Amino acid sequence: MIAVSDKPIRAGGRRSRIPPGAFSGPPPPGPSQGKEPAAGGRSRFNADAIFRGITGSFAGFVLLLVAGMATVMTIASMPAIRKFGWHFLVSSTWDPVQDQYGALPFLFGTLLSSFLALLIAVPLSLGIATFLSELAPERPARILGFLVELLAAIPSVIYGLWGIFVMVPMLRNGPQAWLSAHLGFLPIFAGPAYGVGMMAAGLILAIMILPTISAISLEVFRAVPRAQREAALALGATRWETTRMAVLSYARPGILGAVILGLGRALGETMAVTMLIGNRPAISASLLAPGYTMASVIANEFSEATGDLYLSALIEVALVLFGLTVLLNVGARYLVWSTVKRGENRA
Amino acid sequence: MIASESQLQRRQWLSHAMTAGAFLCVLLALVPLVSVLVYIGGEGLRAINLDFFLHLPKPVGEVGGGMANAIVGSLELLALACLFGLPVGILGGVYLSEFGSSKFATAVRFTADVLSGVPSIVVGVFVFTLMVRPMHSFSALAGGVALGILMIPVVMRTTEELMRLVPGSLREAALALGVPRWRTILLVVLANARGGILTGVMLAIARVAGETAPLLFTALGNRFWSFSLKEPISSLPVQIFTYSIAPYDDWHRQAWAGALVLILMVLSLNIAGRLALRRRMEKAR
Amino acid sequence: MNRPETLPGRETAAPAGGGRIEVRGLHAWFGTHQVLHGIDLDFSPRQVTAIIGPSGCGKSTLLRTMNRLHEETPGTRLTGSITLDGEDIHAPGTDAVRLRRDVGMVFQRPNPFPNMSVRDNVLAGFKLNHEKRKDEREILERTLRSAALWDELKDMLHKPGSSLSGGQQQRLCIARALAVEPKVLLMDEPCSALDPVSTNKIEELIFELKKSLTIVIVTHNMQQAARVSDFTAFLMVGKLVEVGATRKIFTSPEQRLTEDYVTGRFG
Numbered sequence: 001m002i003a004v005s006d007k008p009i010r011a012g013g014r015r016s017r018i019p020p021g022a023f024s025g026p027p028p029p030g031p032s033q034g035k036e037p038a039a040g041g042r043s044r045f046n047a048d049a050i051f052r053g054i055t056g057s058f059a060g061f062v063l064l065l066v067a068g069m070a071t072v073m074t075i076a077s078m079p080a081i082r083k084f085g086w087h088f089l090v091s092s093t094w095d096p097v098q099d100q101y102g103a104l105p106f107l108f109g110t111l112l113s114s115f116l117a118l119l120i121a122v123p124l125s126l127g128i129a130t131f132l133s134e135l136a137p138e139r140p141a142r143i144l145g146f147l148v149e150l151l152a153a154i155p156s157v158i159y160g161l162w163g164i165f166v167m168v169p170m171l172r173n174g175p176q177a178w179l180s181a182h183l184g185f186l187p188i189f190a191g192p193a194y195g196v197g198m199m200a201a202g203l204i205l206a207i208m209i210l211p212t213i214s215a216i217s218l219e220v221f222r223a224v225p226r227a228q229r230e231a232a233l234a235l236g237a238t239r240w241e242t243t244r245m246a247v248l249s250y251a252r253p254g255i256l257g258a259v260i261l262g263l264g265r266a267l268g269e270t271m272a273v274t275m276l277i278g279n280r281p282a283i284s285a286s287l288l289a290p291g292y293t294m295a296s297v298i299a300n301e302f303s304e305a306t307g308d309l310y311l312s313a314l315i316e317v318a319l320v321l322f323g324l325t326v327l328l329n330v331g332a333r334y335l336v337w338s339t340v341k342r343g344e345n346r347a
Numbered sequence: 348m349i350a351s352e353s354q355l356q357r358r359q360w361l362s363h364a365m366t367a368g369a370f371l372c373v374l375l376a377l378v379p380l381v382s383v384l385v386y387i388g389g390e391g392l393r394a395i396n397l398d399f400f401l402h403l404p405k406p407v408g409e410v411g412g413g414m415a416n417a418i419v420g421s422l423e424l425l426a427l428a429c430l431f432g433l434p435v436g437i438l439g440g441v442y443l444s445e446f447g448s449s450k451f452a453t454a455v456r457f458t459a460d461v462l463s464g465v466p467s468i469v470v471g472v473f474v475f476t477l478m479v480r481p482m483h484s485f486s487a488l489a490g491g492v493a494l495g496i497l498m499i500p501v502v503m504r505t506t507e508e509l510m511r512l513v514p515g516s517l518r519e520a521a522l523a524l525g526v527p528r529w530r531t532i533l534l535v536v537l538a539n540a541r542g543g544i545l546t547g548v549m550l551a552i553a554r555v556a557g558e559t560a561p562l563l564f565t566a567l568g569n570r571f572w573s574f575s576l577k578e579p580i581s582s583l584p585v586q587i588f589t590y591s592i593a594p595y596d597d598w599h600r601q602a603w604a605g606a607l608v609l610i611l612m613v614l615s616l617n618i619a620g621r622l623a624l625r626r627r628m629e630k631a632r
Numbered sequence: 633m634n635r636p637e638t639l640p641g642r643e644t645a646a647p648a649g650g651g652r653i654e655v656r657g658l659h660a661w662f663g664t665h666q667v668l669h670g671i672d673l674d675f676s677p678r679q680v681t682a683i684i685g686p687s688g689c690g691k692s693t694l695l696r697t698m699n700r701l702h703e704e705t706p707g708t709r710l711t712g713s714i715t716l717d718g719e720d721i722h723a724p725g726t727d728a729v730r731l732r733r734d735v736g737m738v739f740q741r742p743n744p745f746p747n748m749s750v751r752d753n754v755l756a757g758f759k760l761n762h763e764k765r766k767d768e769r770e771i772l773e774r775t776l777r778s779a780a781l782w783d784e785l786k787d788m789l790h791k792p793g794s795s796l797s798g799g800q801q802q803r804l805c806i807a808r809a810l811a812v813e814p815k816v817l818l819m820d821e822p823c824s825a826l827d828p829v830s831t832n833k834i835e836e837l838i839f840e841l842k843k844s845l846t847i848v849i850v851t852h853n854m855q856q857a858a859r860v861s862d863f864t865a866f867l868m869v870g871k872l873v874e875v876g877a878t879r880k881i882f883t884s885p886e887q888r889l890t891e892d893y894v895t896g897r898f899g
Contacts, residue, residue: 155557268466
């Protein structure tokens, strides 16, 4: 997904600065005051209630949408669920010809590529957030932050295009050739350097989730009360020690939330990965070898899936992906919300 | 007892080293940004020509042609997405800002945030199951709905946030004059937040304009012009995808040209939207 | 009033002397707005000096120039000089980090590190300066005793600092500052967020601490200034109106403005 997905969180943070319902609270005649019609008479009460009802039902549409997704996809994947059961998640046979479907290679590819992405993106993002919030002067920080967030605006398919024609040749002729030649005896660098494969996918994912993680971490850092930093400085801490003692430790749950949100984004990222991972449903320990992810198998095979069971199996893959990302998002949002709120209550 | 000078110097040195390291992280992050922009700009400018904007794709093997239908198709899909996503997003946002203290509103807010984290390809699968399968056809309508769903959380939360920036005193002034609450909201609050909501819409469009995954099996793609809502329709992102993984040099050339057009569209909307939004937030503070 | 009994170990913790601060011709600006106008003031070892004045008079800024925490506010500018035992603390070569080892600070609202235990909070500053950890235990006990917290907290050293009451948190912050063994302790309205009982405890503590420290306390509570300080400086709109022995300031000030203020006619 293109990530303006961090925007709503920011909204969540800012919202709590205004007491909830500040504007829907006590003002004169209003439906929220409830039972008895106010001085304005019956008709006004009704008009207000209708307005509230209409906007409320549009808001409620979101609930319906998410519930609908879960239901519709569960029903549509029932044939596959009935046929394969839990075996679907642990079998590595994906054979449309024999109508045998096991999603393990995709699960493996998704998790491994996302893990690689986190490995690269998390330290970088924390460095970026630390620099922008603690170390850089305000104006340059704003400009640099703006540029980093621009990374999130570039469409996935464009990263894919750039990856195919710029990054992959560079990887193949540079680091991968070297790794293959010199460290090829290690299982994780075994095999020829194709360019495309797990490493390329992890790298492009890292670039894509970096703005998400750094933007949310930055927000969490900025929510750390000034008094915390001053406490550390007054003890004679250097700039870095202040960051470590007052900021990083205070913001730990929020950072975890940011990382999980980044992971959620990496799991579902489709186009760039599809274009760079090599699309081979095999489980290999080598980072140089091609792989496959849940999102990319859907992208590649969905519109050509013949046969109901085939389609149903692909929808089940989507359902698993949906479940995973919803779980991660629920957990992460909770962590970020709670950190930002705590900061505001103390500030 | 008092620590030595050299230890203090070491601590200062570590602090400077960490600062340099953090700055290096920022530079490293900007490398791909610059590289992507330079390549898209360079290759795209070399590849783009008038034909690209005016012609249909040529059959496989023939050189030339353009993406005219994909550009128009993308605009059509975005219009459909707005038609579907904006009412839900904006009215839902109005509800959250004006009646947002209930448990129901909290649930909506949280669900909207979760929805914005659902992978776009999953939304594509959902719309396929819901619309394409029963209608037995890929269609522009399905593509528009898929993009519309992706717009909803963004529009909803920006609308809410921007309406909350409208000072409470303005609401109270209108209410005190005896204006009913619903008219106050529509005439005073919404009118005041209008500019901001528009920027929110721009950002939402920028967010979905480059989406490819949800269109792969909803709008599908089309090598020809198509104006019916019930037929598959071509789009810029899908066309870029198809061309860039194909083995023809001329298609690659066109993929770069398409990428240049797409990125200009997305980045200009995104940058303009973010600058406007930032100005608005700062003014309100 | 019952003071806490003698504090063991305080003698060894006392710096060999020093801790004299001299402020000369100090002007300060936030951007274009001038907040301090030519302040001249001395702060002597083993004395408590209170800085009083209406809010916005620059008293907190003055305090923060003495450990250079004012540098954290972008756009702040200073002229004039402040010396600690004769050394210019704003001289280009002077390290703010080293300065703050000698000049500790306690803030308006208690600000313990919430994710650290009581123990880690107390030792946070100490650990920065001392790599050998063997006397940690001793420092911990000594500083907690100095802050009159040992008896209350000796069984909960591993509880998070944020779980204490407000008054305990503030004394924990004092202990944290003492563990660095400063010569000067700056207190920025340390009781403004506390209840009367906790306030009383802190005031008793100040009385003990001044035996070995230079204490500068900013307060807008005149009774507090009268109770705890030996000298009082009265600031208004960034200018030093009057400074002198506390008794004199509160009974027979030389300036009319001072008299009006301490008798509560404005402010």
